[in-house]
Amino acid sequence: MLFPYTYVPHQMERMQKFIDFIFHEVWCKAPTSGPFGLNLFDANAELREVMEAFYYSDAQGADFFYGHVERIYGLFSALTAVQIKQFQQWYQGNNDLEKVCANDPATHLARYADIAVNHKNLAAQLGTFFKGLYSQSLLDLAALRAKIGDIEDHYQTFVATNKAGKCPFCGIGDIKGEHHSKREAYDHYLPKALYPFNSINFRNLAPACHECNSTYKLSKDPAYNLAGRRKAFYPFAAAAQIIDIQVALQHSDIENLKPTDVQMQFGPAAITEEIETWKDVYGIEERYKAKLCGENDGKYWLTQVLDECQAYDKQPADILAMRAQQAQSRPYADCNFLRKPFLEACQQIRVL
Template sequence: MLFPYIYVPHQMEKMQEFIDFIFYEVWCKTPTSGPFGLNLFDGKAELREVMEAFYYSDAQSAYFFYGHVERIYSLFSALLPPQISQFQHWYQGNNDLEKICANDPTAHLARYSEITVDYPTLSAQLASFFKGLYSQSLLGLAALKAKIGEIDDHYQAFVQVNKAGKRPFCGMADLQGEYHSTREAYDHYLPKALYPFNSINLHNLVPACHHCNSSYKTSKNPAYMPKDPARAANRRKVFYPYANMPRAIELRVELQHADIEHLTPAEITLHFGPEDISEEIDTWRNVYGIEERYKAKFCAENDGKYWLMQVLDEWQEGGKTPADFLATLAQQATKRPYAECNFLKRPFLEACRQIGLLDSP
């Protein structure tokens, strides 16, 4: 990830507060709470109002929400205290996104596949509920929307703060901003198909372009490496999308020959740094197809080849030497690295210089 997003607090966070209450104060307290009823939500007045509205509603999404909360309550009532404690550890761990991304061993990360081993029926109900939470038909219900606001409003607040203009997962595509009539889709960074408990947590929801989300990330699991029999454990570190301390990615490009017109991706080598975040970088490269996408850009007629032509044209026609061009580009890349893909243009042209393409005739 080239740079982190700035997290933007919003009224939508209240939905996660509702789910926290349902989990800790309703489901986890089944041994002492008696039969399921609206009284169980008295400790959270706004949620009580929502549940009451859903109870009397004919809307399918209202029935979905209320019915799942009740059914899961019934399944939790059969659990023993140590089992409930285990679920609490899983819930807390899956919602501590920063620790998960850092592969902190104190975060008890849980997947549906692991829960299913001992709790198949409960796992199925949790999966149905949490996969369905991030649904416009549910979030758009008047009783709920009045409490939590709308995701479109969050996006408008988000782009007012996140002004880089590019998407941090690739750095190439524009982020649809305040002057667009549409918005980016929110990607579940930890896929909701694999992980329970965090599908409505804003820390796990990140705007991402179609190429990053649907073409490359798809169903990949950022927290785990692809299966490798040679590894005892396959958990891995991954960039936290809302990190407070941004880290600059270093990129060096090597070209195997000077025939740019016939350059292929196989003849390009990319070196990423710094070394102290190499694991996070490797995860990012794997999940978002970074090597393929950057190499393709270097080989493209209107990108890498055009960048080289710019230098040569300014040298021949404007008297601006390649050294002058690269010096100016270095300044631009420092101030605006993602404008005109300067973070890619500069290392590519430096690689061209290394193999003599910018030498004096």
């Protein structure tokens, strides 16, 4: 990840607070709380109002929410105290995104597949519920919207603070900002298809460009690969990790440059594992190499330098020095973070 987002508090966080209450105060206490009823929500007045409105509503989203909360309550009521404690650890782990990304060994991370080993029916019900929490048919219901606001307002609040205008996961794609009437999709960083408990947690929701979200990442898991758990960049990290990119070209025939002719190195070494996860999940090397070989990117950048040298009677080193300054001050404008190492590679093989 090239740079982190700044987390922006918003009214919609109340939805996760409602889920926190349902999980800890309703489901986890089901073995000793008796029959399911609205009285179980008395300690949370706002949620009680929502549940009561849903109980009397014939809207599909209302029936979905109320019905699944009740069905999952019934399944939790049969769990032992030890099993309840395990679910509590899973719930906490899945919602502590920063520790998940750091691969903290004390964090109990759980996928639906892990839960299904011993709780097949419960895993299925949790899957339907948590995957459906993010649906507009639910979030647009008046009784709920009055309590949590709406996601369009969240997005406008978010981009008023996060103004880079570029996708932090790739640095290439644009992110629609406050002057657009449309918005980007939110990526579930831990995919909602794989993980319960955090599908409406905005620490797990980050706007991403279409290519990152819908073409490359899809349901790829940043927390696991075939070898097991791995580190990943946390989208809302307090401090940015500066990634160094170096390019080497195998020959000087830029017009016929192919991705196989391009070598890329990423650093620093201290965050190698996070970088490898990032490259894997978002197809970074493929996308960057394709850009360097493109007519309107790498080849154009080279032509632009040569044209400027001729027009202004400059040496390539002068132009490259200016590009280096631009890359430092505005790395994501015109893909300066990629243009600089590409032009340096061209200089190394004496194309410049």
